[in-house]
Amino acid sequence: MTAVNRAADLDAADCLSAYRDRFLGSDDASIEAYLDGNSLGRPTKASVERITTFMSESWGGRLIRGWDEQWFDLPITVGDALAAAALGAESGQTTIGDSTTVLLYKLARGALALRPGRTEIVLDRDNFPTDRYLLEGIAGELNLTLRWIESDRRSGVTGAQLQDAVGDETALVVLSHVAYRSGYLLDAAGAADITHRAGGLLLLDLSHSVGSVPIELDSWGVDLAVGCTYKYLNGGPGSPAFAYVRQEHLEDFVQPIWGWMGRADPFEMGQGYVPAPGIRRVVSGTPSVFGMIAMQDTIEMIAEVGMQAIRDKSIALTEYALELVREQLVPLGVEIASPEDSVVRGGHVTIDHPDFKAVTAGLWDKGVIPDFRAPHGIRLGLSPLSTSFNEVRVGILAIRDELLA
Structure with a gap:
């Protein structure tokens, strides 16, 4: 049986297939295949009800009383729930907060302050642009060197490359757990060990891994982590990101954006900034309560x-996608630009062809x-809770037809 003919059997055998019906638009006939869950996840049907209830009862009914009753603690309570479900982290180390960019800035600056006298930040050329740009800015601010x-x-940072890059001047290593372009899955525990033996701290960007691959921040020894919530966590466009700071660092961790919600006794409105105990010190201003609603489902x-x-x-899903690509697209000149071994591949697959920019518009x-x-890749983002095998089949065949048109 060819790969094209196996989608129905794979869907019938899928123990998670019923979860697809929990997502809004899963039965929308105008969308034949949604293969971008690694960029923006579908909304859940439950979130529509949760948001409506929040507006009519929590916001509309409780008004300002909501801060005392629930909202003030929401960044920590939702952070703890995320940590337990998807981060492999004990409570008290994770908070929901600003955008990924702002939290990355806070964590990087706070980490560098924990390694005074060291002058280098290690990162890779193919990390997500924001990560690179932000660290270039920090290096300029603090007169540090980027290594x-x-x-x-088409793969990512190996242990051997990281070992060659770190040294006595390494303060901080910033890497993505899953590479945004290729889907390469980093050996995070190995990276933490290499970084620590050099005396540095490891900050992971989990944006393309949280909710798609198992994460064990505590046992891996990761020092800090950040990630967005609108991909596999379905928090909605621009939903606030999360930050993790390892327990052993929290007492001395000071982030650079001081705001009233991150102060000890914020409602005292006292003179001078005193950081709150624990992970709350990562918080700055008033959190986006509305922005934390959808991710909870x-x-x-x-x-x-x-x-x-x-x-x-x-x-x-990714194995089936690659099987279809080899069968239907490789003969048309398409190249696989992701690791083909699932052990080192996250939740998405990238394929390359010179015509893919125009093909994507047609799709x-x-x-x-x-x-x-860019320069010529299509990413197939396959969200396990909301993507069917038939969607993968439809998507690959549509790419084939666009190339043949």
């Missing part, structure tokens, strides 16, 4: 299902929605 790793766009689903089941489905017009990443 660049020349990573392969997906966090609950992840806790219900378990990350291993999600990872198993993710591997099955979107037909209701087949992947995304394009």
Whole structure:
């Protein structure tokens, strides 16, 4: 049986298939295949009800009393729920807060302050642009040196490359757990060990891994982590990101954006800034309560299902996608630009062809929605809770038809 003919059997055998119906738009006939869950996840149906209830009862009914009753603690309570369900972290180390960029800035600056006298930040050339730009800015502010790793766009940073890059001057290493372009899955525990033996701290960007691959921040020894919530966590466009600071660092951790909500006894309105104890010190201004609503439903689903089941489905989806690519697209000149071994591959697959920028526009017009990443890659973002095997089949065949048109 060819790969094209196996989608129905794979969907019938999928133990997570019922979860797809929990997402809004899963039955929308105008969208034949949504293959961009690694960029913006579908909204859950439960979130529509949760948001409506919040507006009519919590916001509309309780008004300012909501801060005392629930909202003030929400960044920490939702952070703890996320940590337990998807981060492999004990409570008290995770908070929901600003955008990924702002939290990355806070964590990087706070980490560098924990390593005074060291002068180098290690990062790779193919990390997500914001990560690179932000660290370039920090290096300029503090007169530090960036130690660049020349990573392969079709894989990612290896342990050997990291070992060669760190040294006595390393203060901070910043890497993505799953590479945004290729989907390469970093050996995070190995990276933490290499970084620590050099005396530095490891900050992971989890934006393309949280909710798609198992994460064990505490046991891996990761020092700090940040990630967005609008991809596999389905928090909605621009939903606030999360930050993790390892317990052993919290007492001395000082982030640079001081605001009233991160102060000890914020409602005292006292003179001078005294950081709050624990992870709350990462908070700055008034948190986006509305922005934390939708992600809670997906966090609950992840806790219900378990990350291993999600990872198993993710591997099955990406393996099937690669099988279809080899069968239908490689003969047309398409190249696989992701690791083909699932052990070192996250939840998305990238394929390359010189015509893919135009092809992507054509696909979107037909209701087949992947995304394009320069110079000539299509990313297939397969969200395990909301993507069916038939969507993968429809998407690959649509790419084939666009190339043949």
